[in-house]
Amino acid sequence: MALKIEHSGQAVPAITREQMLEVDRIMTVDLGISLMQMMEQAGYRLAALAGKRFLDGDAAGKRVAILAGRGGNGGGAMACARLLSGWGCRVTTVLAGEPGPGSAARQQLDILGRLEVPVISAREVGALPQQHLIIDGMVGYGLAGALRGDIADLAVWVNHQSAPVLSLDLPSGMDANLGLQYALCVKATATMTLALPKVGLLARGAKSHVGELYLADIGVPKSLFSRLQPPIPEPDLSWKEGLLML
DSSP, X not given: OOOEEEETTEEEEOBOHHHHHHXXXXXXXXXXXXXXXXXXXXXXXXXXXXXXXXXXXXXXXXEEEEEEOSSHHHHHHHHHHHHHHHTTOEEEEEESSOOXXXXXXXXXXXXXXXXXXXXXXXXXXXXXXXXXXXXXXXOOTTOOSSOOHHHHHHHHHHHTOSSOEEEESXXXXXXXXXXXXXXXXXXXXXXXXXXSOBGGGGSTTTHHHHOEEEEEOOSOOGGGGGGSSSOOOOOOOOOBTTEEEO
């Protein structure tokens, strides 16, 4: 798939799920850049965008619910939760899944526990007061099949809230290759995707759930994309504080 999106007169290439899996493999195995490092990058970009775009540049006292899954997407969301809490937000992390022992996402969850950042289960979300922002970090490009269980219940809850929603990588429930493939998908006000846009974000009809689309730098070297199958020419991106609005 050779989908591209125009940005400042330049064509930014989109990437498939399979290509993104290979990006992660090259980063962690070949280059020795840990998943934890990439989570930290994603979490920082997400927190910075949340503060600037949705919290009027002043995080103090703002209520933010962060929905975190059990994998890499959830780990990035939990890194964001820690940062926003440190900046003065009243953060509540809502677990959409229990991270596995020893995983990077579990490390992020353990850090939240040591810092006493509130963490609740999906079943407790109904008790939350009105939020200033909801951050959706439940499931990213690795989605396989329709949402179910706690993630499905939380997606329904999110879509009934009046607060703006910022999704990480893709709105939970959106297929990275096909877009709106399933009946249930988080409807985001904005989506911050990582490394390169996923082709599903550009699919027909996806815009209604993607909202504003931002691209975040998580430290993937431009030359890496030429090693993919099929290869992607080095993107000529002019980053501003590691973030672009597409």
